Amino acid sequence: MSSPADATIAVSVHGPAGVLDLVVPAGATSVDVAREYAQQADVSGIPLLQTALGERLNASVALADAGVQSGDVLVATTGVHRPRKVTLLEKAKNAPETPALASMIAAVAAGVAVLAGWYAARLGEDTVRTVAVGLLLGCSLLGVLPGGRHLRQRAAAAPAFAAAAALAAIYEPGAHLLPAVVGSTAIAAAVVAGIGRALGSGADEVATVWIATGLTVFACCGATALLGWDARVAWTLLLFLAMMAARFAPSLAIDVPDEALLDLERLAVTAWSARDSQRKGKRGRIVVAGEAMERLVGRASRTVTASAVAVLVVTATAAPLLLQRATIDLDRIGARCLVLFAGLSLLLAARSYRHAAARNLLRLAGLSALAWLAAFLAAGPGADQLDTFFWCAIGLGVVALAAAVATGRGWRSVWWSRRAEVAESLCGSLAFAAAVVAAGVFRRLWELTS
Incomplete structure (x- = not known):
């Protein structure tokens, strides 16, 4: 036995008369929901229902069997709008780069x-x-x-x-x-x-x-x-x-430009570090920027x-x-x-x-x-x-x-x-x-x- 929450579906129907929130039985079809929307929104005729992606709902199939769940958005329209077909040129433009x-x-x-x-x-x-x-x-x-x-x-x-x-x-x-x-x-x-x-x-x-x-x-x-x-x-x-x-x-x-290398010992001259005397024989730290080295290696x-x-x-x-x-x-x-x-x-x-x-x-x-x-x-x-x-x-x-x-x-x-x-x-x-x-x-x- 299904619970009462599972027996009903809460959907939002967008149509020419605005948005209408309905709670319908899970066994209701799209025609039943469209008829209820037309009655409450005072719309002449029974509109057609389709999903938010533009797929038409079959009138002989219940909403639960069609995959409609609570919180889904349905569109009521006088005509069927199919999803826009993507041309081959648009697919080529949207394809990822393949070097x-x-x-x-x-x-x-x-x-x-x-x-x-x-x-x-x-x-x-x-x-x-x-x-x-x-x-x-x-x-x-x-x-x-x-x-x-x-x-x-x-x-x-x-x-x-x-x-x-x-x-x-x-x-x-x-x-x-x-x-x-x-x-x-x-x-x-x-x-x-x-x-x-x-x-x-x-x-x-x-x-x-x-x-x-x-x-x-x-x-x-x-x-x-x-x-x-x-x-x-x-x-x-x-x-x-x-x-x-x-x-x-x-x-x-392999010619590396001088600006690709950063000497921290020369850059870290602050009021605090300037008071400390540099010890002889200390090895300087050289830091190479990651992005710069990637560009250098690619070049x-x-x-x-x-x-x-x-x-x-x-x-x-x-x-x-x-x-x-x-x-x-x-x-x-x-x-x-x-x-x-x-x-x-x-x-x-x-x-x-x-x-x-x-x-x-x-x-x-x-x-x-x-x-x-x-x-x-x-x-x-x-x-x-x-x-x-x-x-x-x-x-x-x-x-x-x-x-x-x-x-x-x-x-x-x-x-x-x-x-x-x-x-x-x-x-x-x-x-x-x-x-x-x-x-x-x-x-x-x-x-x-x-």
């Missing part, structure tokens, strides 16, 4: 833009080429405009659209023109990155890396084209500079990640161009040695990175250089050297595996870290020596003195 997903989409969009620019550049039809250039350039400018969601990710991908537009606009077939084309695409990306930074798009670190990389590529390729040098000089310089950037990029990211993380992406792109682009351009035997040996030592140096430099994304990107850069080298050894001139490269790789892998199993800690041990540091320095030195041969300087001097 990881936005970064992935921006990276995919940048890759698709480069492929579109490359496809439009190789088309002979000028109309499609012009339309592609206009669309890519418009997307790059819209990406750096301030305002909207995921501004940082859009501004980071916008220079890639500008580079693709420049590639589609000025590409001409011919190996001798390729450095000029690459340099023009790099300076276009740097200009758009500079525009985004000037507009305050919120991606200053990534824009700085875009500008530095674009100007470096433009300087190397432009000097080669203006001085009439062979194109392999530009690819040699870019590959060598990418290898060196992997080692010096972290030093730019450094974006700088290191953007630098690793730049190293990956430059390495994956310059390595095949250098191997393809080196046709003379002596230059070919130098180019292959440079790609080999640069790839190994990048793999060894990646172990010192504690940032997971940057470490994986540098490993991909080193593996891409070694993969291009293996492909050219298999399909390019001098394919008989593949067996030697294959057995050397297997031997080095076995030695590394045995050493890792014996130590039990791999590169984390102090002994292996020192050996890896020596190996990295040795690979860098050998890469520098191979760059002289790959660029043709050694062969040129040999021809002049012979």
